[in-house]
């Protein structure tokens with residue numbers, strides 16, 4: 001019973017954060033979309049920073065579908081927020097609608113000012 005209620009409200013109220021990774025292989029862009037509705041981990045809550053302390057890699061092991069792996073790229077202090085760079089938008093099928101761009105709040109001196117997707121987009 002508790003599990004059923006949890007599942008019902010999880011779907012309704014929890015942020016899901018569909019993850020879209022675009023990889024460029026020569027002229028081709030390979031898009032991987034990860035929906036953590038059914039399973040996922042704490043990595044889904046990692047924010048973007050323009051000066052990150054982690055880096056995201058796609059790793060394929062005997063499978064075309066990559067695993068998303070996040071590694072520290074510098075020493076991280078105990079109370080420091082873990083973050084990685086969400087990257088540039090390299091998707092060609094859905095150009096960004098600049099009026100709907102999401103402002104970046106990382107606050108770093110080299111901040112690029114916007115996240116690489118629109119408020120309503122699925123890039």
Ligand SMILES: C[S@@+](CC[C@H](N)C(=O)[O-])C[C@H]1O[C@@H](n2cnc3c(N)ncnc32)[C@H](O)[C@@H]1O
Pocket residue numbers: 015017044045046047048049103104105106115
């Ligand atoms: C994977 S979630 C990160 C966790 C989320 N901040 C939370 O509290 O649940 C990605 C979303 O967090 C927000 N976000 C992450 N990094 C941000 C940043 N540097 N500036 C503004 N919003 C950011 C955006 O809404 C983004 O779509």
